[in-house]
Amino acid sequence: MLEMSECHVAFTAALTTLFKVPAESIEPAATLDDLGLDSLAVVEIFLALQEQWNVPLDESDARPDLTVHQTVQMLEEQLRAGRAEGRS
Template identity: 60%
Template sequence: MRGTPVDEVRHHLTALLTGKFEVPPEAVTDTATLAELDLDSLARVELVVTLQEEWGVPLDEDDDTLDGGTVGELLRRVHALLDAAPGAGDPDPS
């Protein structure tokens, strides 16, 4: 969705990491890597699928952002994809 505020993306990503992946909220920082949050390769694929389903962003599980990247890099990537993708929209509340 064009014009999605970065804080909205940050809030949703943090809620996803803390809710679905049981990451402690204080661990979700811009400099934390997904590996530091104990997201193994399977969890990262699940994260990609969830972001694709909820946001409609065309992320790929081979994206470098997911392999060694930080939460901040993932946040910026998702935000850029939301701004660029005409079909991306608000997160699915379910």
């Protein structure tokens, strides 16, 4: 079994807390639409992630067809970029 990254854990927590998505349905290949999030909800979760992690996420990338894996990857990339630029 793969260990979930800190970002994946935080994203799962946001989905379950903010949108009442059952944790057992949050699989890496599931799209945000599969999890019941519409376009507005996806923008809302991007804003919550930006605030929680202090990273810029482009709201134009906030699409319901993103998978959980793609979203976590995007967050991890922004965190790495922020560390390289000295943001924390």
